[in-house]
Amino acid sequence: MKKNIGNITAAMAVFMAVAGFGIGSRAGSFEVKAEKQEAKADDKKSTDSDAKEEETTKEQESTQEAVTEDEGIKAERRLPEGFSVSGLDDGVKTMTALSEALEKLQNKVDEKKFILSVNREQIESSFSDLGASIENKEYILSEAGKYTSGNMIERFAKSAGLIENPESITPDIEFNEEALNAFFKRANSKNPNAPVNATIKRVNGAFEITPEHDGYAVDKESTVDKLKEAILKSGEDTIEAQVTKQAATVKAEDLKDIKDVLGTFTTNYSSSTSERATNIAVGTEKMDGVLLMPGETISGYERMQPFTIKNGYKMAKAYQNGLVVDSVGGGACQIATTLYQAALRAEVKITERKNHSMIVGYVQPSGDAAIAGDYKDIKVTNNRSTPIYVEAVTSGRNVTFTIWGKEDRSGDRTIEFVSEVINETPKGKTYKDDPSKPVGYVRKESDGHKGRVSKLWKVVKENGVEVSRELVSSDTYRMADDIYIRGTRVDAPAPTAAPVENTEGGGETANDAPADNGPADNSVDVSQGPGFDPNINAGQ
Incomplete structure (x- = not known):
């Protein structure tokens, strides 16, 4: 009992010292020191000087109280002995x-680099590439806050147990799972002994399957533990990855049932320019031959990018801010639209799809899908229990997507997709004045589009009888005027020459005849301009 009292007394003494309070000399006696000044004035001898002295004294009292209060706040926010966080300086x-x-530790994590060694192959990376973050930061602050909140007695009660049972918290480092998987995939790609998955490819109208083989791959769990240990150390680390024998994740047996057409769709681009046709051919080839295991996703943007000349694309027409403009890779949206339509018919999950800003002519209303940078994309996810295969081909100015897999839907069941136009807004005309062109000059700069609000419905029938009608999407397409350049320059008439006196009296000179300026040109120069693309605007 005496020992416990002694421990409590010692703990209280330590706490009071840390908190910034004075301690009396007798055991068990604590005296909180606080100084206050009092100003005394003699009522009978009050003078103006005394009043000033009293005012000064009050200001000093106020200042002293503010200092005392500030010190109290600081004391309350001070961490007790026995509480610590691994990886941080003792001065915290x-x-x-x-x-x-x-916060500094998170910055250190973001800047820290490492090398992963796999069978003598070295892969350089950084923890920021893995999306590393301190997952329990809020917990650490909350736990520390328990010892710094409440009054003095409450804080003492919470802190007393730390003398015999100190609390030390280790920052919990977590990685982004997607980034981590991508890193291990890259690491295993440099590992000659890694397992190889079975593959499938459609060649000359038939599927060819290459069998898998097992191998030795990076052990994810143990390597992640090593990464977490290294992240709190100073300097750049070389981490020796542990490899274990692992089986291939995709086996030939899994692929043998890919033989049924789940959904297919074709769009035509015969009216496109040669540049746009090239872009469709290049992009379609990049989308071909994708195997999606259950849960996996294909992204049109990720497969086709970067949209650069170096990557095989050309300048062609595309939508931008309500105008048809030249853009590298113009035509990629028709590829996205064709995949979207095939995926609808295969009834796989459409993870992401956005309509165009304006209407297109190669598919029914609300049946389109756009690609623009990384903010408009077409993403399709295999939500089936068996793998699917995406085939994409071009032939005779047609692009066709076919999704293959194992058919498990009833043969008596059919689906179709019906467009419904809610309303349309006719396009108008907008003129841009050009003072460098004469009055009467008119040229079309950009072709417009009517606005539209439309819906797409999925209609399911069994034995020819409609059993359900489901809304797929409701879309709004902006109206854009035809844009014309109109000349506004008014040319001054040519000055009339002064008559010349005929001293010989022999008839009129050429100057007397009216000038022959030719017939007035009242024709209007109207061209389709750089924005015209009949494939985009057909019939619109």
Whole structure:
């Protein structure tokens, strides 16, 4: 009992010292020191000087009280002995310092690089590439806050147990799972002994399957543990990855049932320019031959990008801010649209799809899918229990997507997709004045489009009888005017020459005859301009 009292007394003494309070000399006696000044004035001898002295004294009292209060706040935010966070300096003694130290630790994590060694192959990377973050930062601050909140007695009660049972928290480092998987995939690609998955390819109208073989791959769990250990150390680390014998994740047996057409769709681009046709051929080839295991996703943008000349694309027409403009890779949206339509018919999951800003002419209303940078994409996910295969081909100015797999839907069941136009807004004309061109000059700069609001419905029939009608999407397409350049320059008439006196009296000179300026040209120069693309605007 005496020992416990002694421990409590010692703990209280330590706490009071840390908190910034004075301690009396007798055991068990604590005296909180606080100085206050009092100003005394003699009522009978009050003078103007005394009043000033009293005012000064009050200001000093106010200042002293503010200092005392500030010190009290600082004391309350001070961390007790026995509480610590692994990986942080011992000098972290307050809540403010702890918060700043955790922020610095996250910055250190973001900047830290490492090397993973796999069978003598070295893969350089950084922890920021793995999406590393301190997952329990808020927990650490919350746990520390328990010892710095409440009054003095409450804080003492919470802190007393730390003397015999100190609390030390280790920052919990978590990685982004997608980034981590991509890193291990890259690491195993440099590993000559890694397992190889079975593959499938459609060649000359038939499927060819290459069998898998097992091998030795990076052990993910143990390597992640090593990465977490290295992240809190100083300097760049070389981590020796542990490899274990692993089986291939895709086996030939899994692929043998890919033989049924789940959905197919074709669009035509016969009216496109040669540049746009090239882009469709190049992009379609990049989309061909994709195997999607259950849960996997194909992204049109990721497969076709970068849209550069170096990657095989050409300048062609595309939509931008309500105009048809020249863009590298113009035509990629028709590829995205064709995949979208095939995926609808295969009834696989459409993870992402966005309509164009304006209408297109190669598919029914609300049946399109756009690609624009990385903010408009077509993504299709295999939500089936068996793998699917995406085939994409061009032939005779047609692009066709076919999704293959194992058919498990009833033969008596059919689906169709019906467009419904809710309303349309006719396009108008907008003129842009050009003072460098004469009055009467008109040229079409960009072809417009009517606005539209439409819906796409999925209609399911069994034995020819409709059993359900489901809304797929409701889309709005903006209206854009035809844009014309109109000349506004008014040319001054040519000055009339002064008559010349005929001294010989022999008839009129050429100057007397009216000038022959030719017939007035009242024709209007109207061209389709650089924005015209009949494939995009057909019939619109």
